[in-house]
Amino acid sequence: MLEMLSYEFMQRAILASIVIGLVCSIIGVFVILKNLTFIGAGTSHAAFAGVTLGYLTGFNPLAVAIVFSLLTVWIVGYLNKKGALMLDTSVGMFYSLTMALAVLFIGLMKVYNAEVYGYLFGSILSVTKMDLKVILILGAIVLLIVYLFFKEFHFITFDEEMAKASGIAAGWLSFLLLNLIAITIVVSLKSVGAILVFALIVTPAAAAYQLTYSMIRMFSYSAIIGVGSSVAGVLLSYWFDLPSGATTVLFVSGVFFLSVIFSPKRRIAVNSVD
Amino acid sequence: MNDNVIIRLLNATISYQNRTAIRDVSLEIHQGEFVGIIGPNGSGKTTLLKSVLGLVCPTSGSIQIFDCACHKLRCHHRAKIGYIPQKGQIDHNFPVTVAETVMMGRYSSLGLFKHPSKKDKELVVNALAEVGMADYKDAPLGHLSGGQQQRVMIARALVQQPEILLMDEPTTGIDTPTQYSMIKFISGLHKNLNLTVLLVTHDINMISPYVDRMALLKTRLYAFGTPSEVLNEKILTEVYGQQVIVTTKEGGTYVIAGDYHHHA
Incomplete structure (x- = not known):
């Protein structure tokens, strides 16, 4: 078991999976409580379009991915704000547009590029030193911002209008x-796709929502749950070559399914029927 | 001009989306007053509350809250205004406890980058005790009854240590006996904490024994004065567009609406 930790690629994979698991699962709470699931799905397709453009033009794929996904949320956010x-x-619309x-x-690349498809499905065992650096820096930025504005995010997630009324820039x-x-x-593109x-x-x-x-x-x-699953995914894929x-x-x-089965919320629902 | 005027509207008109919500309204509310805002649906009652919060500002005329113009209302002023919006249904499973909900009332006073301290937690416990909900501190908000949830929302406003309390239909969706105990409770808070209270409601009879003054609004301000001054058959009939009878019993003034002439 410990012998795999002596491989550098495994060290990188485990470190990357911890950071990605943490960042995704913290952001995820806001995403599901504020009903932003679809915007996340759309953004991930935009990011993939950015990666492909990066490979086509020779720019850093992740840098172009960031530009694409930020542009998507800016335009979508703007259209929503203007009431359009x-x-x-x-x-x-953006989901299909960016996929197109x-x-x-x-298609314009003419040659088959396996690395591009790596971004579609992810491969955490092939995370490079450079990838790890990007994951650590961007992950740290996201977590720091969440920490600094935690109470404000908490408030707008519960009740945006009330937050605004209290003087918070909702x-x-x-x-x-x-x-x-x-x-x-x-941050997660290279490793999970x-x-x-x-x-x-x-x-x-969603699993945590069942439990508290x-x-x-x-x-x-x-x-x-996020960090645990992410690390478990790496270990299982290493052991069983998945x-x-x-x-x-x-x-x-x-x-998630286990948490639904053991959820105290379900038990209360059953009790109240009795 | 009176020194302890805390809210002043001067010829205030507020329009948005090509619709005028309130037109040419002038009124002064004094520190420590309990004011009921009444009027039909869509008469601008909620807009008036939101303007006191600085969320909407007049397109002409002026609104002054404390020493501040509406559009300059800053965070530290907003923190002194407790707002209890019209009650939305809270999802039964939404993960928020009573104590967490009340703690949000502290957030704007804390300022950026600061996290709640032990003192904030004490203030939350005190506010819950004030509204009689101390035993429910760790309960999920969604599991409480409508009246209990409303008390928690009041605690969230009180934990801000406000000077002004704004309430939008606080008794909607609550059964009648609870409505009356709620109004009595709000009146008690007003007296004990010397709060200025603005309460929007449809239920004129319920609030008339408790409020100092009433504002009758239908885009324009039709009347502003004590309940016995405002509850006038002629004005109410004009505003509500149907026959209204005003009667007094045991010192209280009550309004009966309906098409009595058809039955007579």
Whole structure:
């Protein structure tokens, strides 16, 4: 067991999975309580389009991915604020638009590029030193901002209008939150992939939601489930030679179903019928 | 001009989305007054409360809260205004406890980057005791009855240590006996804590024994004065567009609405 830790790629994979598991599961609590699930899914496709453009033009794929996913939340957020479109509608448009761009950019490449597909499904065991640096820096930025504005995010998640009435810059903070979601997706892109990243954001928080009535405790439960599943995914994929992204998602989904079965909320529901 | 005026509207008109919510309203509310705001649906009652919070500001005329113009209302002023919005249904499973909900009332006074201290936790416990909900500190908010949830929302406003309390339909969706105990309770808070209270309601009879003054609003301010001054058959009939009878019993003034002439 310990022998695998002597491999540098395993050390990087485990460190990356801890950071990604933590960042995704903390952001995930805001995502599910504020009903932002779809915007996250749309943003991950935009990020993938950015990656493909990066490979096509020779720029750093992750840098272009960040630009694409931030642009998506800015435009979607702007359209929503101006009352032009419902959030879900504009995200729906961007979801297909950015996927179309990704297909176009891949087509323009002429040659098959396996690395591009790595970003679609993720492979945490191939995280490079450079990737790890990006994950650590962006992850730290997201966590620091969440820590600094925690009580404000907490308030707008519960009741945006009330928060505004108390003098909290609710509109600005909601926008900041969208940006953090976009960055979180880019952080996780290489290791879990554009298609699966959303499971890592939504599922730990959804499992934690089953287990507690306290929002503060929900953050801790979500973090434990997120980090635990993420590390478990790496270990299982190493031991059984499985694709890491899929293994992680299946593991965390298993945790979710267990938490539904053992949820105290379900028990109360059954009792109140009696 | 009176020195202890805490809210002053001068010819205030507020329009948004091409609709005028209140037009040319002038009124002064004194520190420590309990004012009921009444009027039909869509008459601008909620807009008036929101303007006192600085969330909407007049398109012409002026609104002054404390020593501050509406659009300059700063955080430290907002912290002195407790707001209890019209009650939305809280999802049964939403993960927020009673204590967490009340703690949010402290957030704006804390300022950026600061986390709640032991003293804030004490203030939360005290506010819950004040509204008689101390035993429910760790209960999920969604599990409480409508009246209990409303008390928690009042505790959240009180924990701000406000000078002004704004309440939008605080008794909607609560059964009648609880409504009366709620109004009595609010009146008690007003007296004990020397709060200025603005309460929006449909239920004129319920609040008239408790309020100092009433504002009758239907875009324009139709009347502003003591309940016996405002509850006038002619004005009420004009504002509500149907026959209204005002009667006094045991010193209280009551309003009966309905199409009595058809039955007579």
